[in-house]
Amino acid sequence: MFEIRIICDRSDTDRITDALSQAFTVGRVSQYPTRGGERLRLYVTAEHHSNTGPWPSPEEAYALAPSILSEIGWTGGQAANQPYGTPRPRDYWLRKAALLDRIALQEASxxxxxAATWEAERLMSLDDAGVICDPRHYVRQQYAHWINNQ
Structure with a gap:
């Protein structure tokens, strides 16, 4: 458990509180005016989300996913159709990371x-994800969000 202190404009308190509750498991948020009274000091106790919190299980994350063979074909085709060194869209890296995660879940090697963790870390780096979590859980969360919004 740790404590977070934020000084912000009064109009930002709801937005900040919502963002904190999405990033962490939070306790009560205490609000105190700053010395000048124009801004607020927010104090909140927080903990990292547990892996069972916002992270979907592999079954939930990949429920709507195409078959592994189909995804191998798609990622291979994408890689073959672009010249070496050409930047690829985020969807490519997400689907590749999810594919490797799914293979790792079946292989248990x-x-x-x-390989799945390495590719998941690449996605987190690409996203500049400011979260501390298991990289493969991050991939599952992002994949579930992506595929449910296709």
């Missing part, structure tokens, strides 16, 4: 898990 250290090499498959390492």
């Amino acid at each position: 250290a090499d498959a898990a390492e």
